[in-house]
Amino acid sequence: MRSKQATVLTDLSAIQHNFERVRQLAPGSQVMAVIKADAYGHGAVTVAGALSAASALAVSRISEAVQLREAGISGDICLLNGVMNREDLNLASIYELQVVVHAEEQLELLARAGARRNIWLKVDTGMRRLGFAPGQLLHVYERLTGQTLLGLMTHFACADDPGSKETDNQLKRLRNISRALKKVHPAFGVLSTSNSAAVMTHPESCLDWVRPGLMLYGASPMQDLRPDPSLAPAMHFTAPVIAVHDVKTGASVGYGGIWTATEDTRVAVIAAGYGDGYPREIRPGTQVLLGSERREIVGRVSMDLICIRLQPGDKAPVGEHVMLWGPGLPIEEIASSAGTIPYTLMCRISERVRRVAMGGRR
Secondary structure, eight states: OOOSEEEEEHHHHHHHHHHHHHHHHTTTTTEEEEEOOOOOOOOHHHHHHHHHSSSEESSHHHHHHHHHHHOOOOOOEEEETTTHHHHHHHHHHTTEEEEOOOSHHHHHHHHTTTOOOEEEEEBBBEEEEESSGGHHHHHHTTTOOTTTTEEEOOOSTTTTTOOSSSHHHHHHEEEEEEETTTTTTTGGGGOOOOOHHHHHHHHGGOOOOEEOOGGTTTOOOSTTTOOOOSSOEEEEEEEEEEEEEEETTOOOOOOOGGOOOOEEEEEEEEOOOOOTTTTTTTTTTTTETTTTTEEEEEEESSSEEEEEEOOOTTOOOOOOOOEEEETTHHHHHHHHHTTTTHHHHHOOTTTTTTEEEEEEOO
16 A cells, blocks of 8 residues: 655665675775665665675764664674764773774773774875874874774765866875885775775775765765666655646746746645655756656645646546656756755655665575
8 A cells, every 4th residue: 555655665675786886896895884874864774784795884973883783783883983982982892883083082082991992093185074194193003002903094085076186196195104004003004995986986996995875875976966877776755646636827836936837737746845855945847757757846845745747648646656766766866956965865854754665685
């Protein structure tokens, strides 16, 4: 029976397909699958179960890691933001988490607590957000008495721009740092580098570990927002028709009357809006899928409702679901229409949207 509310279906088979695509592109690398922000809106626990082939999982915050452990996820989990207080450090120990160390305050916390953790050191090679300057690393290492150093991590700033040379520059800096320091400790020769964009466009950057995120969910991370046909969309965002009515020539639809019928038109009302995570900012002419046919949104997206213009002969019975993005209607297209990126659309799906998962193999 069709749901009477907006629904996100997570296709776990698509996620596994995309994971295999990562392994094709980075055959010599271990994969740390990024499932922060509730697996980019797809459901972290469910996605973690489907990604059992990953060498490790990565989240941003301690609460995300605790959720996974409490749900029975037993593999390696890495905290990308690390820990910033004693409570977080205690939880990282209790739940046996890998911890990224990127700041002086974290070094002091580890020393005061006498904590012993598996850690990654993060070096800033050009992103200029988190990470130690290259010249600090030897001093930092000397303060890590008792810690198990897993390797050196960095993050690429411009891998989503194929025309930029910055990824090559960052990679060169990282290699130089590693070459100089691995004689001090062999773990400095273990390098965690590529995000999704780098995996897809810079094969030379896929070293010991890669950290794909968005591409696991079937969307392209590239600036041009062109869908990549080798990836399978994992998020199917649909919503039901709840009314169909006729609009006479010259009549307007929705708040502000921004669309006016130029001829007698049938309009279907869809039960989804920005309260569900569909962007209010979309440009006129943005489309949805009604069955296999594209139909144009008319009027302004409101909190709960979207209106679409039907064509003669369309069958749009109340209860029929339309696709807001998913297979056949790439999320990249909707993101472009809204002046944003796929990440934000995935992560903005609200709690009132029904969520289901299908497919996948254990």
